[in-house]
Amino acid sequence: MKDEFSKKGFRYFSEPIDNIRLVLNFIEKEQCRPFRRKAQATFVVSILETTGKVENVFKEAYPYLIRSISNQLLFINHDHDGTTFYFLTPEQGCYQISYREGDDETQLFHQIYQRLEQLASAQLVIDNNFEVDLPSDLWNGDEVTYKLSEFHLEQIKNRLPLGNLK
Numbered sequence: 001m002k003d004e005f006s007k008k009g010f011r012y013f014s015e016p017i018d019n020i021r022l023v024l025n026f027i028e029k030e031q032c033r034p035f036r037r038k039a040q041a042t043f044v045v046s047i048l049e050t051t052g053k054v055e056n057v058f059k060e061a062y063p064y065l066i067r068s069i070s071n072q073l074l075f076i077n078h079d080h081d082g083t084t085f086y087f088l089t090p091e092q093g094c095y096q097i098s099y100r101e102g103d104d105e106t107q108l109f110h111q112i113y114q115r116l117e118q119l120a121s122a123q124l125v126i127d128n129n130f131e132v133d134l135p136s137d138l139w140n141g142d143e144v145t146y147k148l149s150e151f152h153l154e155q156i157k158n159r160l161p162l163g164n165l166k
Contacts, residue, residue, distance in 0.1 A: 004109040008117065022120045027068050034069035043120040046070040051078045057086050057094060065090060072119060074112075087115055 001024070002012055016023060018038070025035040025046040035044050046068035054060055054077050065073035065088050075086040082100035085108075087093075095115070099108050141149070 001109055001112060004113045005117075008113060022116075025068060025070065027064060029064070032064055032067045034067070043072075043122075044068070044070045045072045045074055045116055045120070047074045047076065049076045049078070053079055054084070054086075057088070057096075058092065061086060061088055062092070072116070074116070085112060089119075 005022075006012060010022065013020070016035075016038075020039075020042055023035050023037075023042060023044045025033075025044055027033065027046050027048050029048070029050070032046075032048075035042075035046075037044065046064065048061070048064050050060075057075065061073055061075040064075070071090070073086075073088045075088060077084045077086065082098060082103075085097045085099065087095050087097075097108065097111050097115070099105075
């Protein structure tokens with residue numbers, strides 16, 4: 001992975017430097033430590049390796065994403081069928097890349113680079129602005145928040161095959 005990122009212009013530092021933009025934070029199940037950002041623009045990808053069958057990637061991996069306070073988790077699972085690389089985001093986005101013995105490693109690392117670079121190179125332009133005293137006419141939301149909640153509920157319905165949500 002280091003070679004692929006280096007070929008694309010990234011530089012490796014064994015210790016973080018000021019104004020670092022991308023951090024690959026290797027964590028373990030027993031020792032899930034977050035990387036403490038010094039700047040808002042630092043993108044942290046935590047990497048966790050496991051073995052065995054994964055029944056539910058969200059249930060097994062998502063807690064490590066949260067505990068590591070990362071922008072993304074690369075959950076690498078080695079099983080008898082090969083290795084699956086799951087990419088999880090705090091918004092519960094998830095996609096995967098599979099690798100089997102004999103597959104092209106160069107292509108694998110290129111795919112990983114393509115997935116991580118897109119978000120890691122994005123320029124953060126939103127700065128949260130919290131209003132303590134929200135006007136009372138917005139306490140129940142407005143047309144925009146209503147549409148967002150409708151969309152969110154529809155997404156939940158599509159993920160849960162058991163019955164209907166009202």
